[in-house]
Amino acid sequence: MKMILLFLMSVCTVAAAQAQEQPLKLVAFEGKAQGTYYIVKYLAPDTASLQGRIDSVFAVIDQSLSLYKPGSLINQFNASGDVKMDEHMRNVVDKAMYASKATNGIFDITVKPLVYLWGFGVTKPSFRGVPPADSIKKALSYVGYRYLSVKGDHLTTTKKGVQIDCNGIAQGYTVDVLGRFLEQQGIRNYLVDVGGELCAKGVNQQGKSWRIGIERPAPGDTTYEPIQAMVELKNMGIATSGNYRRFFDQGRTRFAHTIDPVTGVALHNQIISVTVIAKDCFTADAFDNPLILMGVEKGLKFIAQHPAYGLEALYIYKAADGSIKEAYSKGFSQYFFVP
Numbered sequence: 001m002k003m004i005l006l007f008l009m010s011v012c013t014v015a016a017a018q019a020q021e022q023p024l025k026l027v028a029f030e031g032k033a034q035g036t037y038y039i040v041k042y043l044a045p046d047t048a049s050l051q052g053r054i055d056s057v058f059a060v061i062d063q064s065l066s067l068y069k070p071g072s073l074i075n076q077f078n079a080s081g082d083v084k085m086d087e088h089m090r091n092v093v094d095k096a097m098y099a100s101k102a103t104n105g106i107f108d109i110t111v112k113p114l115v116y117l118w119g120f121g122v123t124k125p126s127f128r129g130v131p132p133a134d135s136i137k138k139a140l141s142y143v144g145y146r147y148l149s150v151k152g153d154h155l156t157t158t159k160k161g162v163q164i165d166c167n168g169i170a171q172g173y174t175v176d177v178l179g180r181f182l183e184q185q186g187i188r189n190y191l192v193d194v195g196g197e198l199c200a201k202g203v204n205q206q207g208k209s210w211r212i213g214i215e216r217p218a219p220g221d222t223t224y225e226p227i228q229a230m231v232e233l234k235n236m237g238i239a240t241s242g243n244y245r246r247f248f249d250q251g252r253t254r255f256a257h258t259i260d261p262v263t264g265v266a267l268h269n270q271i272i273s274v275t276v277i278a279k280d281c282f283t284a285d286a287f288d289n290p291l292i293l294m295g296v297e298k299g300l301k302f303i304a305q306h307p308a309y310g311l312e313a314l315y316i317y318k319a320a321d322g323s324i325k326e327a328y329s330k331g332f333s334q335y336f337f338v339p
Helices: 002-021 051-065 073-080 087-102 109-117 133-140 170-184 281-294 296-305
Strands: 025-033 036-044 082-084 148-151 154-157 190-194 197-201 210-217 224-233 236-242 247-250 253-256 271-278 312-318 324-328
Touching (some): 025 051, 036 051, 036 170, 051 087, 073 082, 087 148, 087 170, 087 281, 109 133, 170 190, 170 197, 170 236, 170 281, 197 281, 224 236, 236 281, 271 281, 281 296, 296 312, 296 324
Antiparallel strands (some): 025 036, 036 190, 082 154, 148 154, 190 197, 197 236, 210 224, 236 271, 247 253, 271 312, 312 324
């Protein structure tokens, strides 16, 4: 009996070694979700696609956090001011409150009334332009993360009429959830991209860190293209906030969809984009909007003064002479890919 057991153990050991030696193949697919695109790439012993199961993960998260989905938990809260959260909504709300406190309210998911006032909500506006000052003041009276109360798995508001919009953080969260799903399938090397928010783990098919291009506007400011430099990511998340995808121009001023919850005014500085790298995409996405609202000088100072957040950022902005400039935090340069 002992000899048989030893033989079986040796067979299992050989089989495990052979499985580990199987060459990994690149599997890649893309689709539409959360009002944008998604791309998933990973290395696996076979080319069986997990896209159907990935789509199911999106569906579950949308049932929690999508403003587009009737009956979602977030829409239930916005209708009544009270909801029993699932795990996804609880995670996002907790992270949002954390980011709000860290930035003194520059990040705030109760910004929804302002988002709609400026014409950037989920419904197509009949008019998009700078709202009257009194309308901004009225909308601001319903904005403030301190109006939210979390007790156990219940989210309530202490002020009637307060509503939330998690679009500024939900995609980063989704990216990390998809990454964890892949890991549960035994996948250790992958890249997940949801609307430009990404996480990268392990290596690509060449056995090197995943390489990602950072967008910048092309001439005319209506499209975008990768900058000459790229970044290499391994076990990190990256998120970008910019003014070149959803915006309107009024006079000579461009107003982007990122709304300052403190002033009630849409982003209209000379910053084109800020790209944030952090330990995970959830964290990067939580801070990219606050950093673009802070501006280059204050944003870089914030990162330097708060190393515990683990943030690095690259700003692309328009200088006074119209030229495109870049500025980045001290640790960002370590991620640049140099051929």
